[in-house]
Amino acid sequence: MFNKLKSKLSGFTEKLGSKIDEKAVEVESEKPETEVADESTESGLQETVSQAPIESEVAETDSDDLQQTQVETPVTTVSEEEEAEEPTESKGEKKSFWKRGFKKAEEPEIPEEKEEIEAETEAEAEKPKKTGFAQKAKALMFEREFILEEDDLEEPLWELEMALLESDIALSVSEAIVESVKEQLVGTRRRIGKNTGDIVEGALKKAIFDVMSANVFDLDEYIKDAEKPVHIVFVGINGTGKTTSIAKLAKRLKDQGYSVVVAAGDTFRAGAIDQLAIHAEKVGVKIIKHQEQGDPAAVVYDAVQHAKANNVDVVLSDTAGRMHTNVNLMEQLKKVCRVSTPDLMIFVDEAVAGNDAVERAAQFNDAVPVDGSILTKTDADAKGGAAISIAYITGKPILFLGMGQGYDDLQKFDPQWFVDQLFAE
Numbered sequence: 001m002f003n004k005l006k007s008k009l010s011g012f013t014e015k016l017g018s019k020i021d022e023k024a025v026e027v028e029s030e031k032p033e034t035e036v037a038d039e040s041t042e043s044g045l046q047e048t049v050s051q052a053p054i055e056s057e058v059a060e061t062d063s064d065d066l067q068q069t070q071v072e073t074p075v076t077t078v079s080e081e082e083e084a085e086e087p088t089e090s091k092g093e094k095k096s097f098w099k100r101g102f103k104k105a106e107e108p109e110i111p112e113e114k115e116e117i118e119a120e121t122e123a124e125a126e127k128p129k130k131t132g133f134a135q136k137a138k139a140l141m142f143e144r145e146f147i148l149e150e151d152d153l154e155e156p157l158w159e160l161e162m163a164l165l166e167s168d169i170a171l172s173v174s175e176a177i178v179e180s181v182k183e184q185l186v187g188t189r190r191r192i193g194k195n196t197g198d199i200v201e202g203a204l205k206k207a208i209f210d211v212m213s214a215n216v217f218d219l220d221e222y223i224k225d226a227e228k229p230v231h232i233v234f235v236g237i238n239g240t241g242k243t244t245s246i247a248k249l250a251k252r253l254k255d256q257g258y259s260v261v262v263a264a265g266d267t268f269r270a271g272a273i274d275q276l277a278i279h280a281e282k283v284g285v286k287i288i289k290h291q292e293q294g295d296p297a298a299v300v301y302d303a304v305q306h307a308k309a310n311n312v313d314v315v316l317s318d319t320a321g322r323m324h325t326n327v328n329l330m331e332q333l334k335k336v337c338r339v340s341t342p343d344l345m346i347f348v349d350e351a352v353a354g355n356d357a358v359e360r361a362a363q364f365n366d367a368v369p370v371d372g373s374i375l376t377k378t379d380a381d382a383k384g385g386a387a388i389s390i391a392y393i394t395g396k397p398i399l400f401l402g403m404g405q406g407y408d409d410l411q412k413f414d415p416q417w418f419v420d421q422l423f424a425e
């Protein structure tokens, strides 16, 4: 299921994972030099400090000698956070300050050293600096971690966004996911040795889960607690699977012990009433129907009255498929809702329709606010993006996925289950 999206996500995870691995190796390879610098810091730094008035100090150094020197020399202590925010120029100075300590120990000739410091300061000033040196040094020397910077993620995130767009995820949704992944990864300390792929996968899973679980709605719980009869109207364009989904849901509810009646509100399409009648018979629920071309609002009204009179728990009303752009048919739908106000309005569309389904969901939601969606035909070659996008764009949950033509092929939608599917082996 959702194989294309799945492979794109795993491609991103692997790619960024190995980028992190590369970066981690680089950090490790810098370590010996930094360790030398560290060892020589106490003596070298002490000497340097005593020879030249130094305006700033790296807060994390805890050498006794240095502390002594600090007493003798006017020093401004800079915390790690402050340092991270400082302009590049002063960072360059600070780096050369550390370096100066190191160089001083080995190369006593100050003028030469000064030149080198200036050259380095200029070179450093040109480099984009997003992570404070002390922060990085700490990562290198003590915690053996690495820090991801925005630049490291720029290319992989761009590729992720392209992959999401190609998987039928709407632009605004792709952007939200990418932003979330970025926020989670940039600037965070990560331990070397931990599976880097897991780090990326975790961030991606969280981003998608957050997008999908904004409005969770449990239909089972709702029906259990709601005043009966619960009236649910199904809407969507032609042939997306409304009638089949009604039959599947009727069976599911019946299996849970509820009494169900279905209303043949699609009086428009020839054969639609018979189709629902066959399903109703197969799953063993009553159908309320009128003649073809009759008034759908009247059929639905009768079904609700029947349910009230006979203590039926749930009424599932079919409606004719209509394009959201068809003003007359959308007005007719509004009339159905005026005559017998539904407790829930469910939008049905095909997962394979991708971005078209997302667009329709948004427009149906504008015309007759829907409470949730059923995405059918996920067993076909659906990319998976429609499920993510519809939930995000309508702000209404995906309730079920249609996963085949059998009556039991209706999977209750659970964001965690969905995310796990996307990353399943």
Ligand SMILES: Nc1nc2c(ncn2[C@@H]2O[C@H](COP(=O)(O)OP(=O)(O)OP(=O)(O)O)[C@@H](O)[C@H]2O)c(=O)[nH]1
Pocket (backbone or CB within 6 Å): 236, 237, 238, 239, 240, 241, 242, 243, 244, 245, 266, 269, 272, 319, 320, 321, 322, 376, 377, 378, 379, 380, 401, 402, 403, 404, 405, 409
């Ligand atoms: N593979 C697959 N096919 C499905 C699924 N749901 C529905 N179908 C098929 O899709 C076709 C259309 O389904 P219907 O239930 O008739 O669609 P509808 O929305 O009621 O159609 P209209 O009455 O024209 O609006 C049928 O052949 C169904 O068997 C599903 O989850 N998977």
